[in-house]
Amino acid sequence: MKSGKKYVYFFAANKSDGKAEMKNLLGGKGANLAEMCNIGIPVPPGFTITTEVCTEFYENNRNYPAGLEEEVAATIKKVEEEMGMTFGDPNNPLLLSVRSGARASMPGMMDTVLNLGLNDVIVEGLAKLSGKPRFAWDSYRRFVQMYGDVVLDLKPVNKEDEDPFEVIIEEKKKAKGVELDTDLTTEDLKELVSEFKQAIKRETGRDFPEDPMEQLWGAVGAVFGSWMNDRAKRYRALNNIPSNWGTAVNVQTMVYGNMGDDCATGVAFTRDPATGNRKFYGEYLVNAQGEDVVAGIRTPQPVNSSTQSDDSQVTLEDLMPEPYADLVAIYQKLEEHYKDMQDIEFTIQQGRLWMLQTRNGKRTAEAAVRIAVEMEEEGLIDKKTAVLRVSPEALDQLLHPMFDPKADKITLAKGLPASPGAATGRIVFHADEAEEWAAKGEDVILVRIETSPEDIGGMHVAKGILTSRGGMTSHAAVVARGMGTCCVAGCSAININYKAKTMSVGGSTFNEGDWISLDGSAGTVLEGKVPTIDPELSGNFSTLMEWADEFRTINVRTNADTPHDSDVARNFGAEGIGLCRTEHMFFEGDRIKAVREMILSDDEAGRRKALEKLLPYQRDDFYGIFKAMHDLPVTVRTLDPPLHEFLPHEAENQQEMADEMGITLEEVKSKVAALHEFNPMLGHRGCRLGVTYPEITEMQARAIMEAACQLTKEGVKVFPEIMIPLIGTKAELSDQKAVVRATCEKVQEEMGAKVDYMIGTMIEIPRAALTADKVAEEAEFFSFGTNDLTQMAFGYSRDDAGTFLPEYVQKEILPDDPFQTLDQEGVGQLIEIGVQRGRQTKPDLKVGICGEHGGDPRSVEFCHRVGMNYVSCSPFRVPIARLAAAQAAVRES
């Protein structure tokens, strides 16, 4: 039964069923092909089978919806009419490509079949029609090889094995005494086709299908099937793409860049994807198919002089001026139309230009910022759009250290600056090993001749990627830029031996495990470890951040425990401190002795004596931080960790402590044992310590207030916000607030100063969120501690979850690691309940977040949506949070 749904969308210049807005239905590629046709761009005609078919295919046990077959057949007719060629007709054969195309780009993850529609009879027709028998048979050879691999599944049994088709080709070349594929004759190619088919039959038991329509359905099925292959699933897991989006299948008339020397194929960007520079930027190969460019097998040539890096290169502009002029006109039209930098694929068949694809181009963070700012200045987009154009997460690349220009550097080799940044790590030669080493905490540089989609896991964990082959649009380069990972590509000076696990360059040989550094912005490979410096943030970056601040409605604070961190964060635009952890200060120098003395005391008097010693240290700490953050609020959290964290657990250190404190080892051991907890995360910590030992809270309140009073008297404006952690009940807060309040009032009286201060609480215990209406009766502000809230809402110990969380993400039991991206579905409910009930009691209650999530863009958007006053994150993530907050506000408006 046909459902009435339209499953197949035809496209041809000015005759498309679809359009750009149909990306969810047609996939990114399909929607753009239709859209290009709509604006009159020359696109080989074809059709798109929708993503809905993919979804239904998997929902119905891999069966196609009823009516699909008829719809495909009818649409092929339209393509035939458009091209004046007939699918399966030896006299005038229409040949097709079959490609995947999901809503989100998944480069190289899914399967493709080209030259479909050839068989032993039609190949002869093609030879006759084109007048190029070798081209015809090479196309047929490629088709059988591709189809055999992708559809009939003749693949290497083990990963290390060579491709069975390549083995046959190598044997053929040996037998014929030639070196290059291009030296093989038409007769050789005919033999290869026949040997390929025999190998397929022998190894898989399946006949190669001679019927073009059978070929088509085989290929369509393979593409849908590839949506669920392991590497696609893994890519989706890494990139947060839901499985149920599905992929579309694009079936399109073949055009040939490899029909002779008046043919070419290439890819280009409308602006430089590495720097954002406004110049047309691309690469091409003469007499080649598109796959040859992307695969990085032959090193391509620049399309024009502005892309050219050395004079020996022949540009397309020089070689084929007419099609190049068409290409320029088209790229300008496309950028004007899409109002964004485009990544385009083109083929020139016998002098005629065909556009195969356009899409928004991936770019580095630097390029994204520059393109956004410049397009606004060009009047192409407005400020809001510009702010939305840069992924906050990508800013991370710009905020990280660069190599110190003054450092001594030994340059080993120069390649292409494929993805900017600075990386230092130990050499590994296989993606699997990169993963293994990284799991052990090693920084690694993945060194490969070229990369392929199988390497994706290793690329993800590597600090940098180095390839000896391939251009700026090779797999390594594209993927690395997407990941924000530093990459030097096509560094041909380097000789890689996978077996020996060595890399030689100049006269030197480097082994697995040796240290090298990569400068992805300069394209250089450097010897050893090179020191780094903090980046300068100015120019376009500053402009973009200014715009972001215009739209942003929530504040961004930082988590900082020292005056230095406070300064860094202020420079990055922090508007206060959202979390100052006081316990870090307990470990430094002599303080730890006083802390231990306090812990060992049997009574309050002894504890007070020890705390007396700690007081001046803490006061000095707060003095420094408050001063650095003058005029801005500083939230100070009272002591949080369990006391045993301050005692040594190794026998040696215990002896040392015993000696220092003049007590026996037994006494130390017995205190450690007494403080041992089965689940310290859920133990005697946070405000529970303050309730048991109010004198600790009192000392901390005194230190805060003495520092604040001192600065006030010096004319510095300070706004301390004293925050009680781990509250589960209103009564706990009442108890601690009374201690803090009494101390603060007393200190102010003693010092004759008046300080504007608040007393509030963290909401990090599920029960506190659920009873926030009551807690708010005592609290002057809330700060959501989403780390602990996530631990308790999920029942996950962050320290232990490593044993199962990665598997959970991989198995799609969780969409993300909830410690990195806030779980809006579950933990988010507790936050929404907390905010809403807190404000029910106190409509003006100041609410913020101070977990790690405060610097995660999706989490920031959530915080904006639930009406928080601020987010707080680590200093280096402050700009990311500012941009994310701006985007949230723009999207909402």
Add this chain to the structure above:
Amino acid sequence: MKSGKKYVYFFAANKSDGKAEMKNLLGGKGANLAEMCNIGIPVPPGFTITTEVCTEFYENNRNYPAGLEEEVAATIKKVEEEMGMTFGDPNNPLLLSVRSGARASMPGMMDTVLNLGLNDVIVEGLAKLSGKPRFAWDSYRRFVQMYGDVVLDLKPVNKEDEDPFEVIIEEKKKAKGVELDTDLTTEDLKELVSEFKQAIKRETGRDFPEDPMEQLWGAVGAVFGSWMNDRAKRYRALNNIPSNWGTAVNVQTMVYGNMGDDCATGVAFTRDPATGNRKFYGEYLVNAQGEDVVAGIRTPQPVNSSTQSDDSQVTLEDLMPEPYADLVAIYQKLEEHYKDMQDIEFTIQQGRLWMLQTRNGKRTAEAAVRIAVEMEEEGLIDKKTAVLRVSPEALDQLLHPMFDPKADKITLAKGLPASPGAATGRIVFHADEAEEWAAKGEDVILVRIETSPEDIGGMHVAKGILTSRGGMTSHAAVVARGMGTCCVAGCSAININYKAKTMSVGGSTFNEGDWISLDGSAGTVLEGKVPTIDPELSGNFSTLMEWADEFRTINVRTNADTPHDSDVARNFGAEGIGLCRTEHMFFEGDRIKAVREMILSDDEAGRRKALEKLLPYQRDDFYGIFKAMHDLPVTVRTLDPPLHEFLPHEAENQQEMADEMGITLEEVKSKVAALHEFNPMLGHRGCRLGVTYPEITEMQARAIMEAACQLTKEGVKVFPEIMIPLIGTKAELSDQKAVVRATCEKVQEEMGAKVDYMIGTMIEIPRAALTADKVAEEAEFFSFGTNDLTQMAFGYSRDDAGTFLPEYVQKEILPDDPFQTLDQEGVGQLIEIGVQRGRQTKPDLKVGICGEHGGDPRSVEFCHRVGMNYVSCSPFRVPIARLAAAQAAVRES
């Protein structure tokens, strides 16, 4: 400014402002005095100052509300008119008592002042009026002593010190060469009064007030003040009485049981409070004040022959037949009126009976059951009321083991059977020590000459209480019965030496730490440890439980892991198993070896091999349990604890394991280290194990289903409910359900049997409760695991919370230990959300609870209220849950 509120309520026979329903305002004592007056009972007239005054007193920094003084003065006038006497008039003095009276009984916790209104002048008037100067001066002496202690605060400095007033009396007796107080002459008493006043002035700097009105306000203030004394606060914490209830103050005309031999005072119960037997039961003292009975200083006499335990005792019935007859008429009237067993206090002044108090009498569980059932049979109450009359918690006394009647017992002594039950423990002589020993896990018997309110903490932790002095209504007896703690009182054969910490009886001497046993039902003290047996449940108990089951609307299941526990629970009325923990079965005998083999396996194949060995054991376990629970549902939880719990952690046991398994100690150690977790409660456990190792879930599902199929084929009806623990997301349940479903279907096919089974989940992670609508899409039932839910909602590790939870309860930061009584405010919200959202998805979703709370009466009421289908608790708590569920249903109706 007077608020218009009425603060003072007058009472006198047939002339009261108050009534029984005003308990919250007038306190229990005040409301009942008013009510007794209303039904014409002879009560000495007086008035009640309301509990609101107490609350306002504390809210307003210990100031009385405006207008109170005038209201009190006006009401004193009414009392004077009623009695024909005048407060402060030496010629015809009205004397008053001042007593506390809270909403809930708090025996002995607060202060009392008697004989108020005497001074150096008035005492002479009283002497003249009564014709008994010694009585007058003795009353005055008592008044000064009591007032000095309670109001003027002349108390022993250290707990061990003697009472300063008693020291003066002892010196006086020595000086006069007499032994007993009663041997002191009127002149001696005059000297004592003078010496008391001097001591007060010397020690406290305060003059004893001669003005009766000043005396009155001093006493009223002291009673209100005593609401916040330490022992009252502690009592409230232990008994869940909120501070803001406040106490009322009852000011009442003094009547005297100590005016001569035609006077008496006594307390009585309308039925036997120990057994429930329908007989009038009481004790009295001739020529004494009421306090003398309760304090246990003189051993009182029985009121009638049915209370008499030996012929030497003189009954009130024989001694004063007329007032006794009045007393009988009154007690019958009171029981008829209140429709419950009454605890009454009376005084006979010169042959005239006055009732001082009536209240519902405390009783043992045995008595409560019998009285409830018999009153229903007598037509006094209906079944619903009968069901409400017994505290479910009290049933615990009846469900616990008793001494084996066949065991050899050496009876050391016989005392009064003050509170039934069997207790075995080590002797301690001080309440503080009882607390210290109990904290270390010791079972203790608290042995005291007599107990006082200061001992309350030690009494609470003791397994049993033994006193050498005092009657059935002594402090020890009343408190022990309230607590359900076994008590033998007034065992005068025992000689206690506090200093030497010894107790001698017959020729033997027992030291602190020696073991004894108490039979609280027989009143005997037994040597050493005596073995116990399970109780028989029949007669009244069965009747009451039948009635409970008539009203109850939710089911009661049990938590049981063995066929034996299943049998016990079935006998107690369990309607299925709500939680069968499979991991307990992993530890027995050879199984642990197979479990360890599984844990040590490096791959799935190895694990499967080891699981193969476990399968028959698990199948046999389930076979036994399913058979014992035939016709009833059995919920089996799949493996829950982290794997390291199955490995040895002591070096010695690790070596043993290494030897047994033929591996090195290092291998064992390294596996233990690999499985170590910082917070195992939040680690790799529950369904997280099943997701990582689906073969474990598979083996368990197979064992369950093979056992179920086998029994089905044998004609036994089984209803397995397979429960996946620790679900936080729907996806986890989907994953595990798929494994269980596939296995169960396969086993049924293999064995050719059809079993009615369900797959559901525990809701014990806050996130699961919050996303219950989604989880319910997969779950066929929910069972709330309130232990873990409480741990995570509060962020408390149950294993570690002992370091701060007791302090939290004591400081009133928490009303209860949330692991014993469900925290309805916080955790309860998660449960309500979980039930409501689960049923939103599946309206008929079966929902239960299987945490420890399933046997806690208040928690059961909550479960009833939120619409659960069942509660599940330990076998011995099944009847408690049945009764609690019935009460919840009755209260709701």
